[in-house]
Amino acid sequence: MINPTPPRLTERHEATVERVLFDEVVDTDYxxxxxxxxxxxxxxxxxxxxFAGQINGLVGAGMKAGLYLNLARRSGGSHVRVVSSDSEPTLDAEWEDVVEVSVTIxxxxxxxxxxxxxxxxxxxxLQPGTYRVRVSARGRDAGRAGEFxxxxxxxxxxxxxPAPVQPDAVVRTGSDDAAYWHREVGGRR
Structure with missing residues (x-):
């Protein structure tokens, strides 16, 4: 039997265009x-x-000249991927810790x-403009425990x-390490 009612069409959304700007294991100290x-x-x-005026302790956006990312691993290699998208990307459940800040380049x-x-x-x-920046992490506790x-x-x-300026936000906290740094910043406000 043929269904006389045609299927309802849903609105098509353009796919987010993502450009990978950096994708490496970085060796760092502190x-x-x-x-x-x-x-x-x-x-x-x-x-x-x-971290002036912020509630998150993972991404310092208090300086107009840049961002400070507080990686969990004091020394050794951490994998960092930086991407630029034309619209807000989907928040993936695989990330334990997620914070957002705003910047203007x-x-x-x-x-x-x-x-x-x-x-x-x-x-x-990175092109000039005002951006929302989401930093997602997984393995912070392992990074802190096994830093060497x-x-x-x-x-x-x-x-x-691209997005208008908004206050920083703690979107998700799943590691003890991130919870510690959020308390550190929150206690300084």
């Missing part, structure tokens, strides 16, 4: 990974300044990444997409 687009960026140890700025004290660095093809072990145990996804 868990420092910076993304910068202005003079003087890079975590200098002043936690209060980099000024016109003419050259974006780059670096590890502690600039030991490793490189260019990052061989192999990669902690993973990070940094996603940029």
């Amino acid at each position: 868990g420092q990974f910076d993304l910068g687009w202005g003079d003087g960026y890079g975590f200098d140890g002043d936690f209060d300044r980099f 000024p016109a003419g700025a050259a974006s780059s990444w670096s590890t502690w004290s600039g030991e490793e660095s490189g260019a990052l093809a 072990d061989e192999g990669v145990v902690d993973f990070y996804l940094v996603e940029f997409w």
Whole structure:
């Protein structure tokens, strides 16, 4: 029998265009990974300044010149992937810890990444604009516990997409390490 009622069509959504800007295992000290687009960026140890006015303890967006990512692994290799999307990406359940911040990259700025004290660095093809940045992590507890072990145990996804400025947000906390850093920042407010 043929169904006389045609199926209801649903609205088609354009797929999000994602550009991979960085996808590497980074060797760092003190868990420092910076993304910068202005003079003087890079975590200098002043936690209060980099996390000013924030509730999350994983991504310091208090400096206009860049972001400080607080990786769980003090030393050794952590896998970091940075992508830029044309719209908000889907939040994947595989990530234990997720925070979001907002940044504005000024016109003419050259974006780059670096590890502690600039030991490793490189260019990052981020265009000027105002972005929401989601940083997702898994393996933070393993990274903290096995910071000197061989192999990669902690993973990070940094996603940029155009969006108006909003306060930072803790979207999900699944590791003890992330909970610790959120309490540290929350206690400083």
